[in-house]
Amino acid sequence: MRVQTEEWRRFIPGVRMYKGKKTLFYNGEELYDPETDEYLIFNLGERNSWQVIIVLPGVEVIPDDTFTNCKNIKTVIMADTVKRIEPAAFNDCSSLVYMRLSRNLEFIGECAFYVCKSLTSIFIPPSCRKICRLAFFGCKKLIILHVPQGTELGDNVIEDTALIKALPFEPSQPNDINNWIRNQNMTPEWELHRACSSYNPIQEIVYGIVKRKGIKAFHEKNSIGITPLQYLESNPFSNIDQKQIIKQYILEMMGEVV
Known part of the structure; x- marks a missing residue:
């Protein structure tokens, strides 16, 4: 709610x-x-x-x-x-x-x-x-x-x-x-986890990391078994639309203008 x-x-x-x-x-x-x-x-x-x-x-x-x-x-x-x-x-x-x-x-x-x-x-x-x-x-x-x-x-x-x-x-x-x-998540390996678990996730930063690492990075588990997607879905301060990020990524990979 x-x-x-x-x-x-x-x-x-x-x-x-x-x-x-x-x-x-x-x-x-x-x-x-x-x-x-x-x-x-x-x-x-x-x-x-x-x-x-x-x-x-x-x-x-x-x-x-x-x-x-x-x-x-x-x-x-x-x-x-x-x-x-x-x-x-x-x-x-x-x-x-x-x-x-x-x-x-x-x-x-x-x-x-x-x-x-x-x-x-x-x-x-x-x-x-x-x-x-x-x-x-x-x-x-x-x-x-x-x-x-x-x-x-x-x-x-x-x-x-x-x-x-x-x-x-x-x-x-x-x-x-x-x-x-x-x-937690302070090493470069877990930069997407860090961005998604922060108090105020920023969509542009999250998308920039996903663009470099690929959509699969949303599902990578960190050292305690949590994915960036789980952090975003649990975060009450997040206004990030994961579906929009995925759509933007796919369109850019296809050479479409976003």
Whole structure:
């Protein structure tokens, strides 16, 4: 589910059906008290009926444990005003598959996505300065993780994930894994993977690489078994039309004017 920012202007907070799915339009309220283990505003049954969370414009912080144990949420889309995701904010959202982060996100707290075991990919924006320890612990299907090189990473960020199991080397130093996370696809061999997995893929750059390497490069697997096409298809910030790239490539190879 993709939501255009201009659509959000007419939304008000609350729960309603949206595009056939039960959706919470979230306005930044505290929904859970971790000290008393008490659900605020909405009871557990209501929380477990949500399928989509849309974080409305104006929200800057998602507080601790806000969506803890919301087990049927599949999609989260954040307005670009969000700057912080506090600890355990999405703890044990076990059905979460699609996450579109704020473009201005600065901080992801400890255990923020703890045991989100259906999450397969996440793309971190360049604005994010820090991801705390265990942020994605137990995200067993997480295999695609784009992290900017300047982002500080805590300990065991990807512990017990598909990505850690696919690690193409044996770590010898405590920071080896974090360095690898930030520098995936940085060798010339994986330049198309790098272009497609970036926070803001640029169609002209992607096409230029495909033109040099051929269409088959879209299907080449990198050291963890991911293709450039998989990166593009998973990337919520990508507006690249793969079919258009392939069409342009074929026409140029045939000597047609594009």
